[in-house]
Amino acid sequence: MRVLIAAFACWLAAAAAWAECREDVAELRGPWGQARFRVELAMTPEARMQGLMFRESMSAGAGMLFIYPQPQPRIGFWMKNTLIPLDILFFDASGTLRARHLMAVPGDLTHLDGGSDIQYVLEVAGGVARDMGINLGTQLRHPMIDPDRAAWSC
Numbered sequence: 001m002r003v004l005i006a007a008f009a010c011w012l013a014a015a016a017a018w019a020e021c022r023e024d025v026a027e028l029r030g031p032w033g034q035a036r037f038r039v040e041l042a043m044t045p046e047a048r049m050q051g052l053m054f055r056e057s058m059s060a061g062a063g064m065l066f067i068y069p070q071p072q073p074r075i076g077f078w079m080k081n082t083l084i085p086l087d088i089l090f091f092d093a094s095g096t097l098r099a100r101h102l103m104a105v106p107g108d109l110t111h112l113d114g115g116s117d118i119q120y121v122l123e124v125a126g127g128v129a130r131d132m133g134i135n136l137g138t139q140l141r142h143p144m145i146d147p148d149r150a151a152w153s154c
Contacts, residue, residue: 021154026065026122027141029152030097032133037063037124041144051123053081058125066121067144075118076111079104085126087134090114094151095140102130120145 026039038061042048048066071093083106090099101112103126114121120140139152147153
């Protein structure tokens with residue numbers, strides 16, 4: 001009976017952890033701690049091109065998660081028609097942070113390179129990543145990340 005109760009408790013804990021993963025939430029963790037962002041998804045070429053252009057504000061707890069079908073070489077972002085500063089975080093297929101650009105300048109046409117083999121990009125309000133201490137090696141958790149490849153899976 002104790003084994004059955006222990007197994008049920010483990011199942012409940014796993015179910016609770018799985019329930020936390022939602023498509024409108026991106027979670028980050030690292031030596032600096034953990035954070036959750038309410039995110040809009042940019043999964044189509046059109047949505048990725050539009051990004052956060054023309055937005056006049058964004059709360060510190062919000063962001064946009066760009067999802068590519070497979071890792072891409074040398075993904076570059078720019079700030080054309082973007083009205084607010086952004087922190088741009090580039091993650092590989094496992095959801096591990098490989099590059100970041102902090103306080104990207106509104107309207108700047110410089111391509112911000114994320115490096116090779118990037119599959120996910122999270123844009124958050126400018127200054128948030130710096131203020132929280134989010135740095136390379138940080139792990140992203142989201143249900144769109146392949147659980148067989150995820151550094152931190154749902």
